Amino acid sequence: MAQDVESGGQTLLEVRGLRASVEGLEILKGVDLTVKTGEVHAIMGPNGSGKSTLANVIAGKPEYQVTSGQVLYQGADLLSMQPEIRARLGIFLAFQYPVELPGVRAWQFLKAAVDAQREHAGEEEISARAFDRMLKEKVELVEIDPELVKRAVNEGFSGGEKKRNEILQMAVLQPKLAILDETDSGLDIDALRIVADGVNKLRNSSNAIVLVTHYQRILNYITPDQVHVLIDGRIVRSGGPELAHELEERGYDWIKEAVDAGV
Amino acid sequence: MTQTSVKLETYRTGFDALLQETEATDPQWLTDLRREAWSRFNKLGFPTARRGNEKWKYTSVRPLAAANFDSPLVINPPENINTADLRRVAPWNDAWTNLVFLDGHFAGYLSNPQNGAGQIMVTNLADAIASGNPDVQRQLAKHANTDDDGFTALNTAFLRDGAFINVPAGHIAATPVHLIFATTGQFEHAASYPRTLLLAGANSRVTVLESYVSLAQAPYFTNAVTEIVLEDGAQVEHYRLLLESADAFHVGTSRVHQSKDSTISSASFAKGAAMARQDVQIILDAPGASCSLNGLYMTTGEQHIDNLINIDHAKPYTKSRLFYKGILDGKSKAVFGGTVLVRKDAQKTDAQQTDKNLLLSRQAEVDSKPSLLIYADDVQCAHGATAGHLDKDTLFYMQSRGLDRESASRILIHAFASQIIDTVELEPLRDYLDDLFLAAIPTASLEFGSR
Numbered sequence: 001m002a003q004d005v006e007s008g009g010q011t012l013l014e015v016r017g018l019r020a021s022v023e024g025l026e027i028l029k030g031v032d033l034t035v036k037t038g039e040v041h042a043i044m045g046p047n048g049s050g051k052s053t054l055a056n057v058i059a060g061k062p063e064y065q066v067t068s069g070q071v072l073y074q075g076a077d078l079l080s081m082q083p084e085i086r087a088r089l090g091i092f093l094a095f096q097y098p099v100e101l102p103g104v105r106a107w108q109f110l111k112a113a114v115d116a117q118r119e120h121a122g123e124e125e126i127s128a129r130a131f132d133r134m135l136k137e138k139v140e141l142v143e144i145d146p147e148l149v150k151r152a153v154n155e156g157f158s159g160g161e162k163k164r165n166e167i168l169q170m171a172v173l174q175p176k177l178a179i180l181d182e183t184d185s186g187l188d189i190d191a192l193r194i195v196a197d198g199v200n201k202l203r204n205s206s207n208a209i210v211l212v213t214h215y216q217r218i219l220n221y222i223t224p225d226q227v228h229v230l231i232d233g234r235i236v237r238s239g240g241p242e243l244a245h246e247l248e249e250r251g252y253d254w255i256k257e258a259v260d261a262g263v
Numbered sequence: 264m265t266q267t268s269v270k271l272e273t274y275r276t277g278f279d280a281l282l283q284e285t286e287a288t289d290p291q292w293l294t295d296l297r298r299e300a301w302s303r304f305n306k307l308g309f310p311t312a313r314r315g316n317e318k319w320k321y322t323s324v325r326p327l328a329a330a331n332f333d334s335p336l337v338i339n340p341p342e343n344i345n346t347a348d349l350r351r352v353a354p355w356n357d358a359w360t361n362l363v364f365l366d367g368h369f370a371g372y373l374s375n376p377q378n379g380a381g382q383i384m385v386t387n388l389a390d391a392i393a394s395g396n397p398d399v400q401r402q403l404a405k406h407a408n409t410d411d412d413g414f415t416a417l418n419t420a421f422l423r424d425g426a427f428i429n430v431p432a433g434h435i436a437a438t439p440v441h442l443i444f445a446t447t448g449q450f451e452h453a454a455s456y457p458r459t460l461l462l463a464g465a466n467s468r469v470t471v472l473e474s475y476v477s478l479a480q481a482p483y484f485t486n487a488v489t490e491i492v493l494e495d496g497a498q499v500e501h502y503r504l505l506l507e508s509a510d511a512f513h514v515g516t517s518r519v520h521q522s523k524d525s526t527i528s529s530a531s532f533a534k535g536a537a538m539a540r541q542d543v544q545i546i547l548d549a550p551g552a553s554c555s556l557n558g559l560y561m562t563t564g565e566q567h568i569d570n571l572i573n574i575d576h577a578k579p580y581t582k583s584r585l586f587y588k589g590i591l592d593g594k595s596k597a598v599f600g601g602t603v604l605v606r607k608d609a610q611k612t613d614a615q616q617t618d619k620n621l622l623l624s625r626q627a628e629v630d631s632k633p634s635l636l637i638y639a640d641d642v643q644c645a646h647g648a649t650a651g652h653l654d655k656d657t658l659f660y661m662q663s664r665g666l667d668r669e670s671a672s673r674i675l676i677h678a679f680a681s682q683i684i685d686t687v688e689l690e691p692l693r694d695y696l697d698d699l700f701l702a703a704i705p706t707a708s709l710e711f712g713s714r
Contacts, residue, residue: 059663062655083662092663099660103678109664112674116665152678169664 009036018069029233090176196221300419332454367455425458432464448479463497493525524551547581562595591627652712
């Protein structure tokens with residue numbers, strides 16, 4: 001199978017036996033996942049299966065309690081790090097519901113984020129000019145309206161603009177591991193294509209992308225190396241891109257039945 | 264009541280001394296005005312009773328009434344203050360027309376009044392009165408009513424000096440006028456009674472900034488009254504900075520009267536004072552009159568800041584915009600009250616009133632009760648008040664982009680304040696306020712909440 005082909009990438013993320021709860025309710029019930037550089041993984045599953053929880057636990061959302069298991073990022077214990085440290089080390093979560101920051105201009109926010117990343121790496125603040133140049137380039141890359149970066153982050157943005165703005169942030173911050181949490185949901189076909197194009201332009205041999213999605217649709221534009229099916233807090237099946245097509249045709253029920261039957 | 268009367272003794276002694284000193288030299292109308300105001304104050308006292316007193320429901324003036332502030336009986340202001348001292352506590356710009364008042368007295372040596380004949384007049388009130396200026400006599404105390412307002416009565420009884428700005432019809436003031444009312448701390452327990460009269464003639468334009476500042480950490484009492492009159496088509500840009508000492512009491516009363524097609528845009532910034540009340544009343548008294556009032560207050564510790572803003576849409580086709588914001592930390596408390604009144608004839612009134620508060624601590628408290636009173640039927644009015652903590656999900660979003668809790672909060676609070684600061688058109692002032700509020704943003708132990 002495709003995922004067995006040696007990609008030659010280095011292990012970026014290792015999730016081992018991860019269990020996590022929200023408000024006392026266990027959502028993840030033992031997840032294992034290995035992501036190497038140069039790879040694109042799709043995590044698919046029905047609503048409530050724990051896809052977003054997995055994404056948020058990796059990004060460090062405080063409301064999620066990890067009850068057991070391990071997450072290693074570049075060999076280091078990720079779970080002991082504050083969310084901002086994870087971000088500065090190259091983890092990026094594109095939010096399913098991007099948050100509005102009233103009055104905080106998108107470019108200012110991005111510059112602060114870039115500077116936080118640089119400071120962590122022991123580098124100097126980026127000059128206003130260098131930042132402007134870089135931002136302009138990325139705005140063109142992800143085909144976003146240049147006016148949006150002058151406005152307050154996500155404030156009054158349409159659903160599609162919010163998602164595109166997430167991809168812009170990703171382009172600017174150049175993460176090593178980008179997790180896209182249902183970035184495809186709520187997008188019309190044109191917006192989806194633009195978002196997918198952006199992601200494809202950003203993918204390279206030294207980073208990795210994890211697409212969390214309910215639908216196969218986005219995988220028509222971004223070809224994954226591996227597809228994982230998450231049901232009831234466990235990855236019940238992994239395979240190549242063909243698995244996604246199968247899910248699209250047959251839905252999730254047959255997998256559930258197969259799993260219940262122990263196949 | 265007897266107790267209250269005893270407390271007024273200090274003020275009575277002060278008033279008698281003032282009369283004795285000024286009666287022979289000041290014009291009769293002024294002495295009459297003072298006497299009348301004193302008798303009014305004597306009847307009203309301080310509004311210590313809060314029961315049934317809607318105007319003072321959420322703010323107690325008992326500590327102020329009990330403190331027995333005294334008016335220093337000197338004719339001359341302290342002479343040992345320089346502009347460097349003022350720069351430390353107030354925005355200062357050599358290009359502006361600056362009038363400086365120390366402990367209520369005009370400090371000519373720190374000021375550069377304008378007094379061209381027949382032209383724009385920016386001077387101190389005492390000089391304008393002494394020179395028999397007819398406009399002063401005609402307008403002073405005609406807009407700030409003492410009938411049911413003890414603080415205005417007290418200010419008027421002790422009226423001695425302040426600022427007089429008169430912009431004749433059709434004139435445009437070339438420079439902003441900055442009135443600095445500073446308390447020096449050289450008199451213990453001092454009360455001062457700044458008074459400002461601004462007359463904006465037909466189609467005139469002027470920018471005026473009132474700063475209330477302190478050169479010392481000390482308890483004192485500032486009781487200020489400002490009257491602003493806009494004739495037809497006048498345009499006034501008005502700023503009020505409350506940067507009093509953290510131990511000070513401040514009561515500021517502003518009364519604005521607007522004629523046809525006149526416009527006032529005002530912004531108020533409050534950071535200082537232990538207890539402050541800012542009472543603004545605007546009468547939109549002719550079609551086409553409009554006002555835009557923005558405000559920002561930031562409190563910490565046990566500060567208490569109370570804004571009471573009443574807008575009277577007396578005539579049709581008038582417009583008001585009110586947008587205030589508060590940032591509250593510690594155990595501080597903010598009160599926002601006031602009414603937009605739309606009278607029966609005031610059809611086509613367009614009024615909006617908003618007060619938004621950001622609470623940085625669980626113990627901070629806000630009572631925000633803006634209200635609308637509408638007697639006309641063809642109007643567009645809206646109002647709203649909110650109070651909330653910084654949001655946890657917002658914080659996580661920012662952290663997930665690499666910002667730590669402290670920087671994220673700082674950015675959010677600054678953005679919240681900027682919405683008001685950015686309305687300031689006077690650039691050096693806008694920069695000053697931005698620095699001032701940015702530096703005052705608390706960083707430690709902020710509390711977050713969920714939406």
